[in-house]
Amino acid sequence: MPTSSMVKQNQSIMALLLLFLIFAISTEVEGTKLFVFGDSYVDTGNFLNSPSYKPPSGITFPGYPTGRLGNGRIITDYLASFLKIESPTPYALRNSSNLQNGINFAYGGTGIFKTLVDGPNLTVQIESFEQLIKQNVYSKSDVESSTFLVNAGANDYTTFILKNKNIFEIAKFMNSLVTEVMLSLTRINRLGAQKIVVSLLQPLGCLPTISVASLYVDCIDLINLVARDHNKKILANVEDLNKEVGKPVFRTLDLYNSFLSAIRTIQQNRKENSTLINPLEPCCALASVGYDCGKVDEKGQKKYTLCEKPELSFFWDNVHPSQNGWYSVFKQLESSLSQIIG
Numbered sequence: 001m002p003t004s005s006m007v008k009q010n011q012s013i014m015a016l017l018l019l020f021l022i023f024a025i026s027t028e029v030e031g032t033k034l035f036v037f038g039d040s041y042v043d044t045g046n047f048l049n050s051p052s053y054k055p056p057s058g059i060t061f062p063g064y065p066t067g068r069l070g071n072g073r074i075i076t077d078y079l080a081s082f083l084k085i086e087s088p089t090p091y092a093l094r095n096s097s098n099l100q101n102g103i104n105f106a107y108g109g110t111g112i113f114k115t116l117v118d119g120p121n122l123t124v125q126i127e128s129f130e131q132l133i134k135q136n137v138y139s140k141s142d143v144e145s146s147t148f149l150v151n152a153g154a155n156d157y158t159t160f161i162l163k164n165k166n167i168f169e170i171a172k173f174m175n176s177l178v179t180e181v182m183l184s185l186t187r188i189n190r191l192g193a194q195k196i197v198v199s200l201l202q203p204l205g206c207l208p209t210i211s212v213a214s215l216y217v218d219c220i221d222l223i224n225l226v227a228r229d230h231n232k233k234i235l236a237n238v239e240d241l242n243k244e245v246g247k248p249v250f251r252t253l254d255l256y257n258s259f260l261s262a263i264r265t266i267q268q269n270r271k272e273n274s275t276l277i278n279p280l281e282p283c284c285a286l287a288s289v290g291y292d293c294g295k296v297d298e299k300g301q302k303k304y305t306l307c308e309k310p311e312l313s314f315f316w317d318n319v320h321p322s323q324n325g326w327y328s329v330f331k332q333l334e335s336s337l338s339q340i341i342g
């Protein structure tokens, strides 16, 4: 016959078991991770000793440079917060940080092929991830339940345009680029990933480095056309890949329309409120061509000037949105995000 103390003991064992179960379930739910590959639009600090780690980067948030090319948070940070996790650790800092939120393998300036910046291309970034799986840093179920984000291509087009006089060959280049992106996505899928998000190219003709040709009055549609063509190909290929695997594993993050809507909205509001900042004008203006924002000459003279209110600008520099810019892009995307990255 069980004594009352035995019953009590059994009850507390049951309670412990139950607690353990709840704990196990909750850690499972909280186990979502984000793995990021690509360029400066998503890099949160892999390029040590670059301008991203020097002032005025990070001036709005958190107030000092953190390895992001911008004045504060970038899209990676907003996507992580949407997933209710902290922004994943940059790969370069992997030995000194916790890896429970995933890893960010993206390097500013890089692309799918060789670009003007010497850094790991998309393939090499994915290989770094493969190494970590081989070392059992992440388990099979970690990979299956995580979100993978790939944002690359803009630097490839820039490099192509700067190096090739023959712009008519861009269609051929685009095909090889898109093919290579698809191979990378497939490779990530073969590692077990079930949620793979590829960014559509931002409207390149709206970047200040291009829109300066219109004195920042409007985006240059001829250049936007390149992005639209690229995106059409990505969308068609993603659809094909999903058919092949029989599941909607591959998704797209529409940076094209979200950028454009965010910019158009500000342009529209400016008609009524002239104190708003021109969204096409960069906050960090460079003293001359070839100087990055943050550059200081031998005499310690700044080779750039900052706008009065960096926290209100859309673009931080000639190519990167500011925190405010990224936030408005994120807001444009937000309603679709649970289907894309959730």
Ligand SMILES: *[C@@H]1O[C@H](CO)[C@@H](O)[C@H](O)[C@H]1NC(C)=O
Pocket: 091, 092, 093, 094, 095
């Ligand atoms: C991290 O540790 C690994 C293994 O100890 C080492 O090979 C690698 O160079 C380290 N990386 C960094 C960025 O410190």
Ligand SMILES: *[C@@H]1O[C@H](CO)[C@@H](O)[C@H](O)[C@H]1NC(C)=O
Pocket: 112, 113, 114, 121, 122, 123, 124, 180
């Ligand atoms: C990426 O870089 C590696 C190492 O430099 C190189 O072997 C590979 O061919 C590159 N990939 C592409 C698609 O260019």
Ligand SMILES: *[C@@H]1O[C@H](CO)[C@@H](O)[C@H](O)[C@H]1NC(C)=O
Pocket: 273, 275, 276, 277, 312
């Ligand atoms: C105009 O925009 C500024 C921000 O730049 C804001 O502080 C101000 O309240 C706006 N004025 C109107 C009338 O909406």
